[in-house]
Amino acid sequence: MDNKRLLLAIIASIGILLVFETVFNKPAREAQRAQQQQAAQLAQPAPTPGPAGPLRTPTDAAPAAGTPREPAARLPVEGPRVQGTLNLRGARLDDLVLRDYRETTDPNSPLVRLFAPREGSAPYYAQWGWTAADGRTPVPGNDTDWQAEGGRLAPGNPLTLRWDNGQGQVFEIVLALDENYMVTAEQRVRNTGEQPVQLLPWARIRRESTPPTQGFYILHEGFVGVLDGRLREMTYKAAKEEAGKRSGLAFEQETSGGWSGFTDKYWLAALTPVDQSARLRASYRAVPEAGPHGQEDRWQVDFAPPAPMEVTPGATGGGQALRLFAGAKEVHLLDAYASRLGIPDFDKAIDFGWFYFLTKPFFFALDWLFKLFGNFGIAILVFTLALKAAFFPLANKAYKSMARMKVLGPKMQEIRERHKEDPAKAQAEMMALYRTEKVNPASGCLPIVIQIPVFFALYKVLFVTIEMRHAPFFGWIRDLSAPDPTNLFNLFGLIPYDPMQLSHYLHMPAWALIMGVTMFLQQKLNPAPPDPIQAKVFQYMPIIFTFMLASFPAGLVIYWSWNNLLSIAQQWYIMRLDAQRKGKAVAPAPSKG
Amino acid sequence: MSAAAEALKGAVILYQWTLRPFIGAQCRFHPSCSHYALEALSTHGAARGALMAGRRILRCNPWHPGGYDPVPTRTEQG
Numbered sequence: 001m002d003n004k005r006l007l008l009a010i011i012a013s014i015g016i017l018l019v020f021e022t023v024f025n026k027p028a029r030e031a032q033r034a035q036q037q038q039a040a041q042l043a044q045p046a047p048t049p050g051p052a053g054p055l056r057t058p059t060d061a062a063p064a065a066g067t068p069r070e071p072a073a074r075l076p077v078e079g080p081r082v083q084g085t086l087n088l089r090g091a092r093l094d095d096l097v098l099r100d101y102r103e104t105t106d107p108n109s110p111l112v113r114l115f116a117p118r119e120g121s122a123p124y125y126a127q128w129g130w131t132a133a134d135g136r137t138p139v140p141g142n143d144t145d146w147q148a149e150g151g152r153l154a155p156g157n158p159l160t161l162r163w164d165n166g167q168g169q170v171f172e173i174v175l176a177l178d179e180n181y182m183v184t185a186e187q188r189v190r191n192t193g194e195q196p197v198q199l200l201p202w203a204r205i206r207r208e209s210t211p212p213t214q215g216f217y218i219l220h221e222g223f224v225g226v227l228d229g230r231l232r233e234m235t236y237k238a239a240k241e242e243a244g245k246r247s248g249l250a251f252e253q254e255t256s257g258g259w260s261g262f263t264d265k266y267w268l269a270a271l272t273p274v275d276q277s278a279r280l281r282a283s284y285r286a287v288p289e290a291g292p293h294g295q296e297d298r299w300q301v302d303f304a305p306p307a308p309m310e311v312t313p314g315a316t317g318g319g320q321a322l323r324l325f326a327g328a329k330e331v332h333l334l335d336a337y338a339s340r341l342g343i344p345d346f347d348k349a350i351d352f353g354w355f356y357f358l359t360k361p362f363f364f365a366l367d368w369l370f371k372l373f374g375n376f377g378i379a380i381l382v383f384t385l386a387l388k389a390a391f392f393p394l395a396n397k398a399y400k401s402m403a404r405m406k407v408l409g410p411k412m413q414e415i416r417e418r419h420k421e422d423p424a425k426a427q428a429e430m431m432a433l434y435r436t437e438k439v440n441p442a443s444g445c446l447p448i449v450i451q452i453p454v455f456f457a458l459y460k461v462l463f464v465t466i467e468m469r470h471a472p473f474f475g476w477i478r479d480l481s482a483p484d485p486t487n488l489f490n491l492f493g494l495i496p497y498d499p500m501q502l503s504h505y506l507h508m509p510a511w512a513l514i515m516g517v518t519m520f521l522q523q524k525l526n527p528a529p530p531d532p533i534q535a536k537v538f539q540y541m542p543i544i545f546t547f548m549l550a551s552f553p554a555g556l557v558i559y560w561s562w563n564n565l566l567s568i569a570q571q572w573y574i575m576r577l578d579a580q581r582k583g584k585a586v587a588p589a590p591s592k593g
Numbered sequence: 594m595s596a597a598a599e600a601l602k603g604a605v606i607l608y609q610w611t612l613r614p615f616i617g618a619q620c621r622f623h624p625s626c627s628h629y630a631l632e633a634l635s636t637h638g639a640a641r642g643a644l645m646a647g648r649r650i651l652r653c654n655p656w657h658p659g660g661y662d663p664v665p666t667r668t669e670q671g
Binding site: 447 | 612
C-alpha cells in the first residue's frame with residue numbers, strides 16, 4: 001500500500017516538473033503570438049510570385065527528377081578553425097567542419113560537422129538571396145550558378161559572388177572569413193537597367209532534418225536569439241506547434257540589431273547584422289515538406305529588412321550586411337565577439353539559465369582552475385571543495401549547540417517515552433524544550449534555501465559547458481561529458497557482452513554506484529523526516545538517483561559523489577570537533593545520566 | 594482559497610516530496626517551514642501566506658533559537 005502511494009507520489013512529482021515547464025512558458029508565448037499575428041498581417045509584402053520566393057514561401061523542394069545537371073561548382077573555405085566548401089549553386093555555405101573538435105575521444109575520429117549539403121541525410125546550411133518585391137525582377141534562386149571572384153574563402157582573402165540576371169541587375173555577395181568562426185556577408189545589387197526595382201534581400205540558416213537533442217529541460221536546444229535585448233528561445237517542438245497555427249511562421253520580430261540562429265548543446269549557427277542599429281525582421285520558421293522519408297520538418301531562421309528596398313537605375317543598393325557565426329560555443333570567444341563586434345548578449349547562446357549571475361562567474365572560476373591544474377575533473381573537485389568551505393561556518397554554527405544537547409538527553413528521552421504513540425506530539429514538545437533551553441541541532445531552512453541555487457548553478461555550468469566535452473579524468477573516464485562506460489551488468493567488462501543491446505536501462509556504471517553509496521551514507525547522517533511515507537521516499541532516494549544518474553555525463557556524477565563525500569566529511573569533522581569541546585566541558589563534572 | 598494559493602501549495606508539496614528528502618530536512622521549528630507554509634497559505638491566502646512563509650524561512654537560521662512556532666490564526670493577525 002505504502003509502496004503504491006510512494007510510486008504515485010514520485011510519478012506525480014515528475015509530472016508536475018514537466019507541467020511547470022509548459023505552463024510557465026505558455027502565457028508569454030500566447031502574448032507574443034497575438035502581437036505577431038497583427039504584425040505579420042501588416043508587414044507582409046505583396047504576394048511574391050515567381051520561382052524565387054524561398055523566404056516568404058519556403059518550399060525548397062528538390063528540383064524535379066529527370067533534369068540532369070552538371071554537379072555544382074564549389075570553392076574551398078579554409079580558416080584556421082574551420083574548413084569546408086562554398087556551394088556556388090544557390091550561394092550556400094553547406095559544407096563546414098570544425099577543425100578543433102572531433103566526434104569522439106578517438107584522435108582519428110572525424111571532425112565535427114556543422115553544415116552539410118542538401119544531398120546528405122542531415123542538410124544544414126546558410127544561404128543568401130533576394131525576393132523580388134515588384135514581382136517582375138528575376139532574382140537568383142536555389143539553382144542559380146554564381147560566378148566567383150577570389151578563388152577561395154580564407155582569412156584575408158574575401159570572395160565575391162556575382163550573378164547577372166540579364167535584365168540590367170547585377171547581384172553581388174561579398175564573403176569574408178575571420179580567424180575563428182565568423183563569416184561576414186555583404187549583399188548588394190547594381191541596377192544598370194532603365195527601371196527602378198524593388199528587392200528584399202535575405203539571409204537564412206536552414207536545417208532540413210531535426211537534430212537529435214538531449215531532451216533535458218535544463219538545456220535548451222533549438223531556435224535561439226537575442227532580439228531587442230530579449231532572449232528568444234524556442235524548441236523544435238514548440239516551433240512546430242506555433243508554426244502549424246500560422247502557415248510556417250513560428251516567431252517573428254522586428255528588431256534593432258541582435259542575433260538569432262540554431263543552438264545545439266555545443267555548437268551554434270547564428271546570423272547578426274554588421275550594423276547593430278539596423279532595423280531588421282528576424283523570423284523562426286518550421287515547415288513540413290515532402291522529402292525522401294515522407295513528411296519531413298524543415299527549420300529556418302532568417303533575417304531581412306523590414307520592407308523591400310528600391311534600387312533606382314544607376315544606383316547600388318537593395319542589400320544588407322550580416323555576419324554568420326558557425327562554430328563552437330566557447331565562452332571566451334563569444335564574449336570577445338560580443339564586445340568587439342557589439343553583438344548584444346552573444347554569450348546567452350550558451351544556456352546559462354536563470355541563474356546567469358551565478359553560472360557565468362562559476363564558469364570563469366572553473367575555467368581558471370582548469371588552466372591551473374590542466375584537468376577539468378580536478379577543477380570540478382577543487383571548486384566544489386571551495387564552495388563547501390564557503391558554507392562551512394553555517395553548518396558549523398548549528399552544531400555548536402550539540403554540546404548542550406547532551407545535558408538535555410534525559411529530558412528528551414522522557415518526552416519520547418511519554419509520546420510513544422504520537423511522534424508529532426513528541427516532536428512539538430522537543431521543539432518547545434529546545435526553545436526554553438536555547439539549543440537546536442538543526443541548521444535551519446535558510447542555509448539550505450541559500451545553497452540550492454548555488455549548487456544548482458554549478459550543476460548547470462557542468463552540464464552546458466563545452467570545456468567538459470572530451471575532457472578526461474582518472475581511470476576509465478575519458479570523457480567527462482559522456483556517461484561512464486562501465487557497466488555492472490556485464491561485471492565491468494568481465495563478460496564480453498553489452499547488456500545495453502537489450503535495453504539501455506541495463507546500464508549501471510561504477511561512478512553511479514559510488515554516487516548511490518555516498519548519497520545513502522550522507523542521508524544516514526541527516527534527521528529523517530517525521531512523516532512516515534516521506535521517510536520511506538527518503539530511503540528510496542539513493543536508489544532512484546543511482547538509476548537516474550546512470551546515463552548522465554560522468555562529470556556530473558563525479559561532482560554529485562564528491563559533493564556527498566564532502567558533506568559526510570564535514571559532518572564527521574564537526575561532530576569530532578564537538579566531541580572534543582564536550583570532552584573539555586564535561587570532563588571536570590562527571591554526569592550521572 | 595484562491596488559485597494562486599493552491600498553486601503555491603502545490604509547489605510546497607512538490608518540494609516536500611522531491612527536494613526535501615534529497616537534501617535533508619534541517620528545520621529548527623515545529624511545525625517545519627514547509628508545513629508552516631501550507632497552513633499559512635490555507636488560512637491567510639496567497640499573498641499574506643507567502644509573506645508569512647518567507648519570513649519564517651528567514652527566521653529559520655542558526656542564529657535563531659527555533660522551537661514551537663505555529664501559524665497565527667486570522668484573529669491573531671487582526
